[in-house]
Amino acid sequence: MTAHTQDPAPARATGTERVRTARSPRTGRAQRAATRTAWVYLTPTLVVVGAVTVFPVLFSLAMSFSHVNLSYSGFELEGPTLDNYVALFTSARWYSALAFTLFYTVVTVAVELALGTLVALVLERLTAGRGWLMALLLVPWAMITVVSAQLWAFMLNSSYGVVSWFFDLVGLEVVILGEPAPAVAAVMIADIWKTTPFVAIIVLAGLVTIPREQYEAASIDGAGAWHSFWRITLPQLTSTLAIAVLFRTLQSFGVFDLPFVMTGGGPGTATEPLALLGWRVMFQSLNLGAGAAVAVTTGGIVLVICLLALKLFRAQVGEVRR
Amino acid sequence: MTATAVKQSRRRGRRRVFNTVNVSAVAIALITAAPIYWLLVNSITPTGEMGTLPPTFWPADPTLTHYEEAFGQHAFGRYLFNSLLVACLATTTVLGLSLFAGYALARMPVRGKGPIMVFLLMISVFPTIAVVTPLYMIERSLGLLNTHIGLILPYVAFNLPFAVWIMRNYLKDLPYELEESAQIDGASTTRTVWSVILPTVRPGLFAVGVFTFTACLTEFLMAMTFSSEDEMRTVPVGIALFGSEFEVPFGTIFAASVATVLPIAVLALVFRRAVVAGMTAGAVKG
Numbered sequence: 272m273t274a275h276t277q278d279p280a281p282a283r284a285t286g287t288e289r290v291r292t293a294r295s296p297r298t299g300r301a302q303r304a305a306t307r308t309a310w311v312y313l314t315p316t317l318v319v320v321g322a323v324t325v326f327p328v329l330f331s332l333a334m335s336f337s338h339v340n341l342s343y344s345g346f347e348l349e350g351p352t353l354d355n356y357v358a359l360f361t362s363a364r365w366y367s368a369l370a371f372t373l374f375y376t377v378v379t380v381a382v383e384l385a386l387g388t389l390v391a392l393v394l395e396r397l398t399a400g401r402g403w404l405m406a407l408l409l410v411p412w413a414m415i416t417v418v419s420a421q422l423w424a425f426m427l428n429s430s431y432g433v434v435s436w437f438f439d440l441v442g443l444e445v446v447i448l449g450e451p452a453p454a455v456a457a458v459m460i461a462d463i464w465k466t467t468p469f470v471a472i473i474v475l476a477g478l479v480t481i482p483r484e485q486y487e488a489a490s491i492d493g494a495g496a497w498h499s500f501w502r503i504t505l506p507q508l509t510s511t512l513a514i515a516v517l518f519r520t521l522q523s524f525g526v527f528d529l530p531f532v533m534t535g536g537g538p539g540t541a542t543e544p545l546a547l548l549g550w551r552v553m554f555q556s557l558n559l560g561a562g563a564a565v566a567v568t569t570g571g572i573v574l575v576i577c578l579l580a581l582k583l584f585r586a587q588v589g590e591v592r593r
Numbered sequence: 594m595t596a597t598a599v600k601q602s603r604r605r606g607r608r609r610v611f612n613t614v615n616v617s618a619v620a621i622a623l624i625t626a627a628p629i630y631w632l633l634v635n636s637i638t639p640t641g642e643m644g645t646l647p648p649t650f651w652p653a654d655p656t657l658t659h660y661e662e663a664f665g666q667h668a669f670g671r672y673l674f675n676s677l678l679v680a681c682l683a684t685t686t687v688l689g690l691s692l693f694a695g696y697a698l699a700r701m702p703v704r705g706k707g708p709i710m711v712f713l714l715m716i717s718v719f720p721t722i723a724v725v726t727p728l729y730m731i732e733r734s735l736g737l738l739n740t741h742i743g744l745i746l747p748y749v750a751f752n753l754p755f756a757v758w759i760m761r762n763y764l765k766d767l768p769y770e771l772e773e774s775a776q777i778d779g780a781s782t783t784r785t786v787w788s789v790i791l792p793t794v795r796p797g798l799f800a801v802g803v804f805t806f807t808a809c810l811t812e813f814l815m816a817m818t819f820s821s822e823d824e825m826r827t828v829p830v831g832i833a834l835f836g837s838e839f840e841v842p843f844g845t846i847f848a849a850s851v852a853t854v855l856p857i858a859v860l861a862l863v864f865r866r867a868v869v870a871g872m873t874a875g876a877v878k879g
Contacts, residue, residue, distance in 0.1 A: 323750030330727035525720030
């Protein structure tokens with residue numbers, strides 16, 4: 272790709288320039304034809320995405336404001352009503368799920384970002400075996416979440432898990448998945464193990480774009496490693512990190528499979544995220560209206576985070592540029 | 594930690610830097626590899642040796658019984674077939690659609706490119722839970738529950754936005770001479786995209802392909818909701834719902850897991866560059 276952009280010799284470049292200017296006031300008809308073709312290319316994508324995502328989101332919204340009656344042949348919406356939201360905002364379980372989801376998101380994203388940056392710094396400086404380590408780091412990323420959830424549940428099992436055995440050895444008596452706080456920590460550790468490599472690889476891609484000379488100049492000026500990390504590396508990583516944080520935050524916020532398999536949301540509802548609560552209300556209690564209210568509020572929070580992040584991100588990038 | 598370590602190393606000279614970095618690298622490798630090792634070992638450990646304490650770090654006599662159980666007695670072969678079929682068809686569709694949509698957005702005169710891109714970005718991060726119930730009800734009334742199409746459609750829709758973004762970023766940077774010479778030869782736009790553009794964006798398509806394929810193989814929430822019948826389960830659903838409340842046959846689960854994760858891992862390793870390019874395309878260019 273870079274080869275392409277550097278490739279054309281000056282003479283050829285002017286040649287094409289001339290061709291393009293000659294054609295540049297495109298005839299109206301050609302322009303219209305091109306636009307039409309473009310829409311032919313775009314339509315299938317927009318239709319599929321719209322039908323499978325936009326329409327259902329609107330449908331969720333409608334359901335959340337209705338009483339939904341399921342019957343064998345179909346369903347009926349009765350409304351509008353605020354009952355679902357009233358039920359939601361007075362439910363202790365929803366607040367507990369919200370608290371868990373927020374806590375889980377903040378902690379995993381922060382830890383993954385810090386550890387991911389450290390791993391990226393190590394990868395950047397590593398001279399031998401870098402390819403091997405990168406390859407190894409791709410395995411947790413490629414691992415099915417459900418598999419890693421079963422694996423961690425197995426390792427942390429109180430009667431035969433290898434981690435519990437180790438805890439016993441060092442005299443720690445704790446039933447890891449049986450008590451709320453350790454269970455929450457366990458789910459977060461499983462996620463951190465699986466996702467830190469992904470963050471590391473993204474950060475590494477940002478790191479290698481920082482020109483070497485800047486570090487050399489700084490070290491000539493007598494700046495220490497800590498100082499140059501803080502003053503050179505971090506500011507130039509801001510946009511990379513911001514995108515990584517945004518993607519990870521939104522993914523974490525929708526977490527479902529890891530706690531579903533690892534803890535079943537337990538003990539009690541200690542590790543029950545919003546998505547799991549919503550799914551249970553809809554498909555186990557068959558209360559579709561209330562479930563839709565959980566889903567809609569979750570989606571709403573995601574949208575708000577997204578918009579805030581975009582705004583913050585823009586402000587920060589502007590600051591660095593200035 | 595690294596920072597202080599690097600500071601120390603500055604004091605002690607260049608050699609120490611390599612040591613610190615290498616020690617951290619080994620630690621990272623060990624932490625990453627240990628659970629993977631445990632998965633592999635327990636998939637070949639006889640059930641009798643699995644729960645013992647202290648743990649067996651290498652089985653006295655390794656066995657493939659768990660693999661036989663998973664694929665002989667239980668339906669993991671069927672699950673794998675479902676997973677692969679759905680993932681392959683969804684990936685192919687995503688590749689085709691994203692190539693043309695990305696091309697239109699990158700280099701053709703379309704109004705409202707900006708809003709379309711933002712719309713796609715929003716969709717790609719929206720939580721599945723927000724759409725799963727309405728989709729369930731729609732699929733129920735169309736008779737699509739427990740069919741392969743019923744999974745392929747949502748997988749295509751959820752993976753397309755990211756794919757279009759990546760393809761657009763690749764296509765945007767191509768030189769315009771490519772199409773111009775083809776158009777002078779009288780080729781139609783579709784012909785140009787197919788025979789001139791397609792070969793040059795292979796790395797982008799690779800990245801999209803590996804990404805989409807992995808996402809389809811690992812997706813759980815929709816697979817569990819839309820394909821609840823045993824016959825139609827995909828591997829993640831099979832692995833999650835296998836066993837009972839009183840007994841979880843971890844050996845069988847791990848054997849099935851290794852058999853499924855192995856191809857994805859190999860794929861990711863072989864196409865390492867494409868995967869890394871795909872991961873970073875959104876982050877660094879965006």
